Amino acid sequence: MSANGAPKFREDILQKISNAPGVSGGEEAIRSILAEYARENVDSLEVDPMGSLVARIDPAPARPRAGAKSGRGSRNGGRRGPHVMLCAHMDEVGLMVTAVEKEGRLRFRRVGGIDPRILPGQVFRIGAEGIRGVVGALPPHLTPRAERDKVTPADDLYLDIGARSREEAEERVPVGTYAVFDTTYEAWGTTRKGKAFDDRAGCAVLASLIQRRPPVPVTAVWSVQEEVGLRGAAAAARRVQPDLAIVLEGTASGESPGAPPDEQYPFMGKGPALTVHDRTLMVHARLLDRIEETAKRHKVPTQWKRPGVGGTDAGRIAISGAGVPSAVVSVVCRYIHAPAAFLDVRDAQRTVTLIWHTLETLRKEWP
């Protein structure tokens, strides 16, 4: 797929960060991979007090203009265009071990939204070492008939790592350790399979975008703790104080066999999804117009994300400080918040392309 003058999507980054663990509150592994990539390309790079990775990158020196001032972009400065915050969250949904029982079983709680029905029989990787654990389920033979139709509450489930005693389990897995789905990244055709595409897809898109100096001053934020209340972006937005923000997400596909066709959107493979409204945000109308225009001009196919569902970091960024015009652009993924998600790698490239050209548009046409 041609990048259409924009930077190329870095699938190698997606593969690495999809495979690495990073449950909300424990994003170190993702952060260090991204920091390695970012270090080369950015002007400054820091980890904020919550653990978000914040990178500033100045635009390529424009053709010199009389009276052009240096310094960060600003609404009034105009010469360098607005200061744009691009944000993708590093964290994924997962489990935290909350107690080690005397038989060596691990009790856990979910971190972020996981459907309890998908847990029994699942395999998890626990902690930095990636110790395997299985969520046991009583075989149907031993399940009383009346129980078979019931959903086992997540609180009744446990992880089995094969330990024979509390001591043995505690030594390997202290209380507070996180666990992630045990899924490995794979590719066939344009389909990519992996865990945590919500929002490693956005993280990789963002890492791809900063390979080149952008048309406007950009602060790239890989945020923490989105899945537990959009927390990292709240603090990061106050630190960055951008003129506007675009959040890059991996969002849920609406495809579902049997449903009426008008309900089945957005689609994997049909281009970046644009948000008008979700539970946390009304997208800034003028910013959305700029993105739509850009997509038309550069022939990037786009589709709408379903209004009224979900929420993203943009909700927090928009109401941070005295207010920040904000938008969300997403790569459509099937089966997010579950062990294995799908995405179409062409959509990832299209998202890079759309955002890159939107930044060019914004340099000329903002506010």
Place this chain on the structure above:
Amino acid sequence: MSPKPSLDSLLPALSEAYGPPGREEGIRAALRRALRGMGTVREDALGNLHLHLPGKGKRLLLTAHMDAPGLIVTRVDASGLARLTLLGPMPAADWIGAVVSLDGSARGVVGWDRPRDAKETREIEPEALYLETGLGAKQAPKKIEVGTVGALLDRAERLGDLWCGGNLDNRAGCAAVVAALSGVRGLRNDLHVVFAAQSDLGARGAGTSAFGLQPDVAVVLDVAFVGESRGTGDIALGKGPCLGLKEEGYLPHPRALDLAKRAAKAARVPHQWLIRESGGSDARAVRASRAGVPTALVAIPARKTGGPRVLVNANDLEQTVKLLRHIVTTPYTGEKGSR
């Protein structure tokens, strides 16, 4: 100078302006017209409308939200009906029969997939609502895009002692603020007025406004519905404006409440107490901004009809205007080291 705006002209004009949450351009334009000659008006990043009336004394923020119930198209079905999700807290059932303006242009009427055997009509999910635009199965999908935002098309009318209208929450508050400010003299505070955006989506605009302005004290004006103060001690129409004592995320700051109480006393405006166990106004966001803003809540009592239109009492509105005038002309004494 334009003629002094009266409630009788303000209520119809402001109530019919288009302004669902996040898409308040219509009501902003209407307010700009109503505020002409009063001072410099500016719009901020979130779409809040600001008016500064300089005065000596503490910085007082007076804010009323200007957004009104909205809905948003999620898809157009095979029969050409636009399917919807709601913007703001107005329940799905109340939308049935409402005439809606889409992005200020196309129109439609809200209907409901009434189940064949339904006797119980109170539990209506937004998914069961549709917007009939009359465009038909062929044209509708082409003309109506996903994400199109709609608002109640409704102009407030006078019915005896009452005002009746679909957008009176909180255009009644906006009208009261404009009426209170027109021709006001003797400001005893440095007055910042904000008509806030996106209140119905969770007090978004008022919070960012307060962050930007850093006021010493704030008064939030909204409406409160009969029945929201559950059990004994409910509010009623015709008994004067309410002072907020508790709602979700809001308790009054003693000094701010004192300002409102002193003003009410001086104006001889009777008031009632508002205790909302669930739901709330912009007050929670204003008071929690930056290092905190002592905040009081004034609410105009209103009554729901079970449909899109709500009722307020004309005398309550007059009393509210009087109260607001006294608030802006009563000096805020502040809180030095204690509250």
Place this chain on the structure above:
Amino acid sequence: MVSNVGRTSAEWLRYITSLPGVPGQEEAVARELLKAFGSVADRVEQDRMGSVYAWIQGDGKPPRPRALLAAHMDKIGFLVRAVEPGGYLRVTEVGGFDSRTLPGKEVLVHSSPPMVAVFATRPPHLQKKGEADRPIQLEDLYLDTGRPEREVKRKAPVGTMVTLRQSPIELLGDRLAAPGMDDRAGVVVMLRALELLASKRPSWDVVAVATVEEEFGAVCLGARTAAENLSPDLGIAIDVSHGDMPGAREGDTVPLGSGPALSIGGNIHPVVLEGLKRSAKALSMPYRVEPCPTGSGTDAMDIQISSSGVPTAVIGIPCRYMHTGVETVEPRDVDRCAHLLAHYLSELSPEWRAVEVLK
């Protein structure tokens, strides 16, 4: 005025829990805390939202980094919402009581002077069949002051504060039960820690904040506004943790007497947690790690995301029967939390900052 010097944690607990103060009406407890902290801190003040600040000046070179400690001084209670014919009072809660624990409890209606009242109950003889099988809701309850309607109306207008009337109970093993251990016990931890820090100066400035309105609404108002006001380089909340009780799940509670409960999870900065563990080990003090998968539910939630982000930690005091009139703690745990806090703060390196500059 009672002398503060040499007060034990148990004495402090008895005194501080006795002070009235529900969310939004913390003036009385704030006044007393200004005095109490005034006797140990370099400087005390109150912010515009009512929170009390007590400063210990560090001995590092200025500009010194700043550590914010937060324990909330509000305790759950009620406000009068209506006076019914006959002088009965209906109340609305500020902070969430378990209404099943209220029937028959004595309360103080904070008129001046305060009036005693009881949450009225219906004797079994007069109950309808099956009534006793249904848990009692706050709406079912009313307060009876035993005074005439006219007097009640005059003395207790709508908005008057109501608190449980329950003096501290000494249980076996030095355990102490009282309403408002959540989080007056945390306030006592701060007082004791400041006493220790006054003689063993840290390099950082320390400001202990007794916050308002933790128990009300989705936002911890006092913590959030104080953190915005002070822009700290570190924030530590001291609050109660659920003590072990029959029926509670392992991993959700910590045993009474087991020392500080140190939260782990996204709300906690890992470097601060490691430092606290190091201090506990240096003091040979027992502690527990308390998992907080999605948040700590304390002032630290709001401190962490205030201004441009603050590294935070939570120290928990094991406490049974939270949000009842018999919240129970061991003063020994309070002592330990104070010593842990003081040790950690005095060991803080003047150079440490949470922001890590990679390039």
